[in-house]
Amino acid sequence: MDGSISTSISSSRSSPLRFSHNPPTPRPLLSPTPRLTPASAGRQPSARLRAISPSPSPSPTTPQQRQQEPMEAFGFDALKETFSVDVAAAEARPLNVPLAAPFTIASSRLEAVSNVAVRVELSSGAVGWGEAPVLPSVTAEDQPAALAAVARACELLVAxxxxxxxxxxxxxxxxxxxHAFASARAGVEMAVIDxxxxxxxxxxxxxxxxASNTVTTDITIPIVTPNEAAQLAAKYRGQGFQTLKLKVGKNLNSDIEVLKAIRLVHPDCSFILDANEGYTANQAIEVLDRLNEMGVTPVLFEQPVHRDDWEGLREVSIAAMEKYRVAVAADESCRGLLDAQKIIHGNLAHVINIKLAKLGVLGGLEVIDAARKAGIALMIGGMVETRIAMGFAGHLAAGLGCFSFIDLDTPLLLSEDPVYGGYEGILRENPAHLQFPFVNVLLYSYILQL
Structure with missing residues (x-):
């Protein structure tokens, strides 16, 4: 596509964008308030356990057009063998950004992002950025530990x-x-690959x-009061969101009241429930029973039970699909390839949620490959990250085109945007998408407060 493309999050309606090979000079994102957020249409799960067919993200071209497009003769696997990396400089920097509002889930409460930014410069002058997210309830590292771990890896790269x-x-x-260093590893891997x-x-x-240069994401409502949830749902409905991911798991009765309040203001939305390990198996099934009485069927039920409650996960997965055709996703339960294989071979869930911060980039690709071979559907999500990590995950999801569920909304929960350049959100007639206008999502990116 010729010409430059805006690097801001835009609310203008437009046709799908393609990557520009002449990226514009980046400019800061001036508004400190998260702006337009893309939407996602819900997907109907299959009736059989492990039988959800992963559907690729919407592509701006038809399959026939894509087949006619010339493709590069190499991909990531080939590049690992053919590209010689000579690192001239690498460093870790604190990445601290306040949230627009406290982000409460069943397992934790967060008021600010305290992550680690990673900068790698090759001898050619090319620069890449990565991000190591820190969420102690999921990642093993806190920010000081992640900083120290990334710094060690950076020293090794330069030497x-x-x-x-x-x-x-x-x-x-x-x-x-x-897993103990998965988040730090992911940040360094992102920066090198970038x-x-x-x-x-x-x-x-x-x-x-x-596969595509576009992905469609849901938007998350944390654990809040019914009135606050209704206000958020009304706002997101106005912005074009069709799929709401609702954090649940702290109090079953409160969760039901929140769902009722959301339905009043956004009656046609699709729901993803994310319990973040908060329920017992019986409670998780009760939630589905009570939602069914309300006429509500979630498109996905994410991590309903504790990460190590394998029998509980299996029990909920079977009941959810057999009774209500609801798919269950394993998130915190999948911390590496061995966990993924246990989920696959034990028929424990219908979907595996890929988060680079808990798997690393290469580890995530291993799990993706195993899931695709086994016919397990895939979701991609994040911790609470800026557009550095979310941009990388978005490129990965768009390029592979194998994710049935996309959950890459966390930069829009921040009160500030510290990144120059990167992707933009564009509201289309139906639906809205994340677009990636640069040759690379992080090309010329710069972290303002560092």
Whole structure:
């Protein structure tokens, strides 16, 4: 597409955008208030356990047009073998951003983002950015631990000789192993991959498969009073959101009252329920029973029970699908490939939620591959992150095109936007999407307060 494209979140209605290979000079996002947020249409689950067909994100072209488009002769896997990485500089920086309002879920309450930004510069001058989200109830690291871990990895990157991308990423994995360092590892992996993509001017969505340059996200309502939930739902309805992700799990009766209040102001919305481990199996099934009495059927029930309650997860999954055709997603229960294999082989859930902060980028790709081979549907989400991490996850989701549920809304919950450049949200007639106008979502990005 010729010409420049605005880097701000825009509320203008427009036709789908494609990536520009001539990115404009970035400018700061002036408004401190989160603006337009994209919407997502709900999807009807299949009737059989593990039988939801992952549907790719909407593409701005028809399948016939996509088949006629020339594709790059290489992708991420090939690049891991062919691209030599020589890191000239790398550093970790605190990334602190207040939230527009406290974000309460069943397992925690957050008033500000205290994450870690990662900057990697190659000897060619290409720069990449990553973000290590910190949410102690899910990630193993707090901000000081994540800063220290990322700093160690950055020192190793700078000291190392030039090596293929795959070898460099393996060195990062060796330095930051397992779930204990997953968030820090994800931030460093993002920054390295981003720098490489920028150096060859290939957009990440192309690098990860090229299925689309657009994704559609839901919007989250945290645990609040029924009146507050109704106000948020009315606002999001006006902004074009069709799917609301509702945080539940602290108090069953309060959760039902909140759902009733939302239905009054947004009667046609689709619901995703996210209990964040807050219910017992019996409570989770009771919630579905009571919603059914109200005539409400969620499109997804995310992590209804504690992460280690495997029998409870299986029980809810079977009851939810057999009684109400509701899919159940494993989120906190999936902290790595072994967990994913347990979920798949044990037939414990219909959907696996991919979060880079709990899996890392390479770890996330491993789980995605295992789920796709097994016919398990996929969701992609985040912790509470800025547009750095959400932009990367958006590129990944758009490029792969295999996610049935997209939950990449957290930058819109922040009271400030610290990022230059990146994606933009555009309200279309039906529905609204996240668009990625740059060659790379983080090309020329800069963190203002650092």
């Amino acid at each position: 190392a000789r030039s090596a293929p991308l795959g070898a460099v990423l393996q060195d990062v994995a060796d330095a930051l192993p397992g 720098a490489v993509a920028n150096s060859i001017r290939i957009p990440l969505w192309r690098l990860f498969g090229g």
